[in-house]
Amino acid sequence: MSNYSIEPPRQPALAVVGSDLRYPVARIFCIGRNYADHVAEMGGDVTRSAPIYFTKSAHHLLTDDADMPYPPGTQDLHHEVELVVAIGAPATGIDRTAADSVIWGYGVGLDMTRRDLQGTAKKAGQPWDTGKDFAGSAIIGALTPASGFHLTEQKIHLSVNGDTRQESPLAAMIWSVPEIIANLSTLYTLMPGDIIMTGTPAGVAAVNKGDTLVGQVDRLAPVRTRIV
Template sequence: MDTFFEPRPQPALAVAGAARLYPVGRIFCIGRNYAAHAAEMGNEVDRERPFFFTKSSHHLAASGALLPYPQGTEDLHHEVELVVALGSELRDAGPEDAAAAVFGYGVGLDLTRRDLQARAKDRRHPWDAAKDVEGSAVIGSLTRAEDAGSLEGASIRLEVNGEVRQDGALADMIWSVPELLAYLSTLYTLAPGDLVMTGTPSGVGPLAPGDVAVGTVDGLSTVQVTVSG
């Protein structure tokens, strides 16, 4: 293909125990999937259908990244999440078929310009400027589904500078992973390379220059990011 400039590199994630990378296509982000987090943000949970937004795959950052504090905000927040990576196509699928389409799991940080999000909410505007930001999807190495096993009893946690900020359980998700994938497959043809960030537990809060955030889910690779000035 003859182009006017060099195309951006294909975003990809490492896979634990593998030399090959997982190329990333789309990133779907589920909002308000933990009741306690919805409550702390002053929101009600929609139990009829999941709520979601998207991020560009070019805003992906690998674990260990040194992330410049984003421009245009004075209130950058952390949100630790379980990330689901698709390994096969899904279209109008049921939960059982959706579960079988999972390639693997990871731990991610959805970084949010909270002041911009609050302004958008007040004006009933989209959240793009708050959520779809360079480096705002920090994701650790993926663990294949067969190696991860069942995550039903797993805990999810985030520490900032060694202090626990978020501490929850995946069992507290309102919509399970199969339910989320099945729902998204009624709106999109999901494909290998698509990621789903499944929502965050309560305890979200600000990050400042110099902070080191570490996210964990039992049995998965850790995610870490350092915020620079």
């Protein structure tokens, strides 16, 4: 017998490669405009400036290769493939040289975007919430513990129905993973359970019902979904 007035939602969680355990997700932080080629294709200024952050609800996670229902309120749903970083220790105002010590693991994710709603909001100087934060908008594959993965010369890749849509070296990120963690930790106390989606390269485009998406980073578990 609980003391809740309604039944609480289940704890959102991600699969872990090589384990039956799952990683509980608390917050999802996303960084925008983190690859110069993507900034250019969206008509933005490619000059390096302070990172742009937005958030998604952990309850909008889609996991375990589940299908994604085409969301309401849009006629322009876009894919954005991203490297995902999972936090495993508290971090407040840390230096980028200490960032590795708070990383629990890595994965691959899709930041799905209602581009028409985002575009309308941007033109009006309004928040992006309706364009970025909706059911199924954070699609994330199984996490690989940090001990089993090291950032070197990996590439990130997305295919739609087997055709390459996005591909880039991770080294092309404007803000590196340690820099993102250090900067974000000046704005929030990062905690175990926090997820960071680190931005997308060029090639974002619309998807339709029936499309199959596969996002990959070398030596990480892929993320897959089908739009239904």
